[in-house]
Amino acid sequence: MFSRDNRLYAAWVVALVATLGSLYFSNVKGYQPCVLCWYQRICMYPLALWLGIAALRGDLGVRAYALPLAVLGWGFALFQNLETWGVVETIKACSPSSGAVSCTTPWPVWGSGALASLNTILTIPALSLIAFTLIIALLAWKRPRVI
Known part of the structure; x- marks a missing residue:
C-alpha cells in the first residue's frame, strides 16, 4: 500500500520517465514535436523537477x-x-501547411517488431495523457488525516 x-x-x-522519454524521442530518435507536444512538455518538465525536490523533502505542499x-x-x-x-x-491545433509537424503524425514508438501493433494504440500523445493522468491521480489521492 502506498x-x-x-x-x-x-x-x-x-514525470521523470515522461520527461526523459520525450527527450529520447526528439533528441535520439529525431522525432520532431508538434505544437501541442511542446505545450505538454512545458507542463511536464517542471513537474519532474518540482516533484523530485518535494519527494526528497516530504513536502506535500x-x-x-x-x-x-x-x-x-x-x-x-x-x-x-x-x-488523433x-x-x-x-479545430486543428497543428497545421502541416504552416510548416509545423502535424499533431497526428504516427511516430513508430514501438518499432517495427513484435510490438508494432501498439503503434496505433499507445502513441506518444496517448503516453502523455496516461502520464498526466497518473500524476493527477497520485497527487489527488485522498490522504487519511493524521491526528
Whole structure:
C-alpha cells in the first residue's frame, strides 16, 4: 500500500520517465514535436523537477502548484488525442501547411517488431495523457488525516 511519501515519489518517477522519454524521442530518435507536444512538455518538465525536490523533502505542499500544472498538461494531451482519434475535426491545433509537424503524425514508438501493433494504440500523445493522468491521480489521492 502506498504511503504519502510513496505517492509523491511515484508521481515524480512518472514525470521523470515522461520527461526523459520525450527527450529520447526528439533528441535520439529525431522525432520532431508538434505544437501541442511542446505545450505538454512545458507542463511536464517542471513537474519532474518540482516533484523530485518535494519527494526528497516530504513536502506535500507541492500539490498546490503541481496539480494545476498537471491538469493543464492533461488538457493539452486530451485535446491532442481527440484530434488523433478524429473526434475533433473542425479545430486543428497543428497545421502541416504552416510548416509545423502535424499533431497526428504516427511516430513508430514501438518499432517495427513484435510490438508494432501498439503503434496505433499507445502513441506518444496517448503516453502523455496516461502520464498526466497518473500524476493527477497520485497527487489527488485522498490522504487519511493524521491526528
